[in-house]
Amino acid sequence: MLHSELIAKMPKVELHCHLDGSLSLACIKQLAKNDGQSLPATDAEILEKAQAPETTRNLLEYLQRFDFVLPLLQSYRNLEIAAYDVVQQAAKDNVKYIEIRFAPAQHLQKNLTLEEAVEAVIAGLARAEQDFDITANALICGLKHQPLSELEKLLPLFDTISDEKLVGFDLAGDEVNYPEIKFEKIISAAKNSNIHITLHAGECPHCEQNIIDAVELGATRIGHGVMSKDITAYWETLIEKNIVLEMAPTSNFQTKSITALADYPFKKFYDAGLHVTLNTDNRTVSNTNLQQEYTKIADWYDFQVSDFEKINHYAIDGAFIPEIEKIQLHNDFTADYAKLIEK
Ligand SMILES: [Zn+2]
Known part of the structure; x- marks a missing residue:
């Protein structure tokens, strides 16, 4: 079992992190203060509402x-x-590259426009890059229950924002009642516009x-993709096409994708070359951080530093960034992991 200090030192890439589900307690309090909104009296009560x-019985309850x-994420300043x-939290996990996703339509309850919501998030990412050794980009999420006309x-x-930090498109939410195929038109339109696409799929x-x-x-890329376990005949295609599976162990158990550790397919996928x-x-809804997710995997599967290095190179390959930036990250990670393995 790897030491926690060693896990902490590993440089990491994180591709699947939702903005609204990941606010720190201090941040939640700050946002409420900015808006003059009241929160439950104690930290424990706040967290009980946020976590x-x-x-949890299923994805919908989650x-x-x-x-x-x-309600706290309805102004430019708060976003x-x-x-x-x-x-900032990702930087504490020694994440060097992160993509943070959010659904702009959820932030229009006051007077923000879609454009302003996206610009606010991008501005926050850019400010954090000044303060921490990390690159942070944004993904726009459509919510599957939204009317197609809204999506x-x-x-x-x-096009209108045309910022290099806006790097991809996702569809999230209830995939039982809203299967992927219903969104064929919008996904094809994204593809035809050369927008990078990751989709939540196979989570239930x-x-x-x-x-x-x-x-x-x-x-x-596939958000979670846990149910790939039931389509082994398709694994060859997933490997051939270099499809990246964005898995999140704590969340995958909470949403009841999986109920028994023996059924969690992470190691099977890894061994098969997925x-x-x-x-x-x-981070908040699942009460976790990347350190904890790595610790779980190290604990469950006796993963070594070299295994974590490999999955991070997979993540770099899947990142929605130009090839030249990927090469730089690959080189940096190879050098950093070599130092950790030597020790
Ligand atoms: Zn997700």
Whole structure:
């Protein structure tokens, strides 16, 4: 079992982290203060509202936890602070490159426009980059329960904002009632506009077809993809196409993707050569950080430093950044991990 200090020293890439599910307690308090909104009296009570319990019954119940912080994320200032806060937490996990995703449509309850919501997040990411040794980019999420006419407003943002920190598109939310195939038109439109695509898919039992559909429609990364375990015949395609699986152990158990450790397929995927990566999904809702996710995997599977190095190279390959930046990250990580392995 690896020492926690060694895990802490490993440079990391995180591809799957939701802004609204990852606010620190201090940040939640700051945002409420900025808005003059009251919060429950104690830290424990605040966290009880913001965190999903271990006993969450399913993905939908898990997703309800987000309702608590969303009223605090309705101004430019608060969104900017929130983005900064999540990058700051990732930097503590020694993350060198992160993509933070959010659904702009959820931040329009007061008077922000879609563009302003995106610009606020990008501004927070950029400010954090000044203060920490990390690169942070943004992904726009569409929510699957949104009307298609609303989802269609998201793609033009990539043109109107045209910021190099806005790097990709995702669809998140209830995949049982809203399977991937329903969104064929918008996903194809994103692909035709050369927008990088990652899609939440295969997070729920019996949702494996969503993974196949996501890949066939043009996603190069799959959010979670746990149910790939039930489509072994498709693994060769996933490997051939270099599809990256953005897995998040704590979240995957909480949403009841999986109930028994023996069924969690991370190691099977890794051994088969699937491009698995490790992520938090939601630092606050899942009460975790990347250090804890790495610790779990090290503990469950006796993963060594070289194994973690490999999954980080997979993550770099899947990152939505130009090739030249990937080469730089690969080189940096190779050098840093070599030093850790020598010790
Ligand atoms: Zn997610």
